[in-house]
Amino acid sequence: VQLNQVLFAAEAQKQPGDRLLMVDDATKLLAAGQEHSYSIQTATTADPLLGTTLKVTLVWTDPPATPLSQNPLVNDLDLVVTVNGGAPLLGNGAPDSVNTVEQVITTLPPGALATVAVRSGTGGITQGPQKYALVVTGPLQITSPPPSFPKPPPPRPPSDPGSPMGDAIAMGITIPLLAIAIGAGGCFLCRRNTSASSSPMLAAHGGGAQKVLPAGWSQHVDPTSGAPYYMNKSTGMTQWEPPPPPTVAPPPNKRLQAPWKAVQDPSSGRTYYYNT
Incomplete structure (x- = not known):
């Protein structure tokens, strides 16, 4: 896309849809045998920059092919454009089973209705569905985007939660297990307190x-x-x-009797008595 060909000056009071249409939606996937069609209304007067030229470009990212394959294109897509129901114009001028970029350039009559189709090519879509992007430039008159594809169906409702009998069985198993756990915890605390009270410390x-x-x-x-x-x-x-415990010393001023001995503590200098 050449921005200088699709953007307007502020004073032109134009909308992007007057020159540009882009289709790049991850939900628009083309499967084998399918065709996506877009109807595009063009303006009744020529565009100051683009004149009456309509340019349609199709691109896609092809999956990796087998090494040394004679035809490396895995998913073959074709671009077909018709103006006012006339003869179909093929992308790149002829069926193309080699390239992943196809383009159609044509001149429009005033107020023409162009139909752009993206379909599975002659090579088929072997690893689909295939995502693609489409770019259209020209003297367009698009007031709103093309109608979107149908939304996917809503998610399925949740499954049946089960019968009350199943809940009763679960509660009947859970409550006894909880009681056993509480009882075991109480016994552990009781034994811990008993052992702590009887510890030497x-x-x-x-x-x-x-x-x-x-x-x-x-x-x-x-x-x-x-x-x-x-x-x-x-x-x-x-x-x-x-x-x-402190040793009971014999009365002072008396001679020590065996097996008592008087010993002086080197740290405090005090005399203590040792029973040998």
């Missing part, structure tokens, strides 16, 4: 009661797990297990 915690710790030790609660842990203030060491 919580037993050492004494159910929340503060234990008597040796000097220099303090008890804390882990904010993530809620379990108690113990810290030695002198060394900064932390541990989950509670430290051993």
Whole structure:
């Protein structure tokens, strides 16, 4: 399409349909033995640029052919144009079973009615249906696009949803399974709480009661797990297990009796007593 031949200046007050008609619709597919026909009314006066010349061009994209084929054209389409019911004008001047572009150029009488047909050629359409595009330029008088092809039928209604008995059977299976899942979850939580309460860590915690710790030790609660842990203030060491209970030392100013020994802690310098 030469745009300088089909566009109008703003002051011309013309419509695109006065010079140009294009057909390029994915739903317009041509099958073997079919024919698509378009009636085009032309103007009663010559066009300032195109005069009385009508140009019709047909193009399509052909499927890949077999290698080394003598006739590489798979889907053969023909273009046929008639003016006022006169003699048919064939695309490219004769039946063409080689090219995928066909064109007819003719001169129109005033107010002529042109009929453009796209049909299956002599080579047939072996891998159809075939999509095509059609371009018509000239002194046209088209007030509306050609009538569209019938729309495809509406989608089929959904299938029968089934009888109430089927729904009842499904509910009868689903509800017991749900009850079993809930019961299993409850048993898991109960066993988890029982094992947690009997764990050494919580037993050492004494159910929340503060234990008597040796000097220099303090008890804390882990904010993530809620379990108690113990810290030695002198060394900064932390541990989950509670430290051993404080050793009862013998009365001062008395001689230690075997098997007790007095030992000095190197970290704190304090004296502690060790039962050997």
